[in-house]
Amino acid sequence: MWTICKKELADHFSSTRFLILFCLILMVALVSTYMAAANIRRVLEGVSKPSNVFLLLFTTEGKFFSLVQFIAFFGPLLGIIMGFDAINRERQHRTLAKLVSQPIFRDAVINGKFLAGVITVSIALVSMMLLLTGMGLITVGVVPGWEEIGRLFVYLIVSIAYVSFWLGLAILFSILFRSLATSALAAVALWIFFSFFIGFASDLVADALSPVRNPRDPEEVVPNERLADAVSLVSPAVLYSKATSTILDPYRRSRGSVMIVGLFEKLSMERFQSPLPLDQSILVVWPYLTLLAALTLICFGLSYVIFMRQEIRSA
């Protein structure tokens, strides 16, 4: 497994595809964080330094979007791009038959490739985070507290887990579909569905299962909303966004939908509430993380079952 992992790592880091993607992400991240930093600095002028301001660097929208939104959007693509051709590329180049006729277990092939992907993603995300933190230190001039560093750390782990899910899914598709284009398209289609259409889908399911006849009747509306929320949890995108917003926004109590408040209100609100401590935040997101891990495991289980029994001909 380590041999395969090592080779895949070398492949990732020397592939143009990965380098382009990484530069792109880094560039967007730098720009959006820089704009967020400028924003924060402007608002903070003349105000005594509130706590947890450092996290705002990542959650504040600059001109377009916040860094967190960007990663939530782009992370899956990173996973898909690294995994969609994991197995079928070997099949096309006729190296797969050779690989499985070596004295290694077949699951080592999948594991090695997955592990290499996770390591690559981790290196990419961690180095980006360090760079941005450094930049934030310089531009905003606020030193993050231990708690904030802890939160960023947890955020990184959740993000890596999220990208790993998509990587696992992409590898599954690369086993299922012989053609590179099909597996890439299938993965992207699922990503679009889970990220953008899950809201409609869960509403549809909820309306079908517990219809609302009178929109003013809370007895009907509340269970409908609850059901829609529960259904949307099958989407890893929803799981991820709920988990990260709780982690990075200590003032958030419930796991409910986002309140839209301006930056300044956010800062002043803090005078009336106290932030949720880190361990409590982790407790709140734990179920989400577990679900995310469970979904990844399902992808893996399916990959194993299909790949183990597959007959591999070179022609």
Added chain:
Amino acid sequence: MAAIIQTENLTRRYGQQVAVDGLTLQINEREIFGFLGPNGAGKTTTILMLLGLTEPTSGSARVLGYDPTRDPLEVKRQVGYLCENVGFYDDLTGRENLRFMAELNHLPEARVTEKVEEALRTVGLDGEGDKLVGAYSRGMRQRLGIAELLIKDPKLLILDEPTLGLDPDGTNKMLDLVHSLSRDRGITVMLSSHQLEQVQRICTRVGIMIKGKLVAVGTIEELAKRKLGEGGGMNLEEIYMRYFKEA
């Protein structure tokens, strides 16, 4: 003589179609066994079953004393299998490809370099080891394929159409190489091919498979006596065509 490969009523069905039909075959130590048959006869399927790469529908096989279905790893450790149309990592050099294979075969780090160089020398690629495989010619790729098998010091080589697409000179060199491996290292060889003249040159025994059934097996002399009669000559091509028309 010890049996290296032994199959008993080995059968493989794909839905309705029977790809390999009750194959009973024995291949002994140090033999070069030629596995012949028209396209779609079931040669590749048989080989896949011998390596535990696909499961037989019924029947059993033993390779080097192991059951390939139950013990595929042990079989793969000792058998070098060259699949038809081997592929390589084209963006790596020949040496790097070999290194990767050596590591997959759990060769100790210290022996990898030595083994890789030796394999390159044996197949006559030592001058070209640092070229990207993408730039190799067909003949070089095929020889690199053999080099990859030698890395694990195999007791048995199973070569699926090793001379496919080679020019006459390349074909001869490939066969000479296989012959010398068998002679000098005592490696047993099973090879499938469509080039009967060449097979006749190096094989000690042949088997002819048609539509999943093994219709003939024996030395070329034996088969010639059976089909062409005494003094009928020893042309494998003629023998093969007789069997083919009867089937």
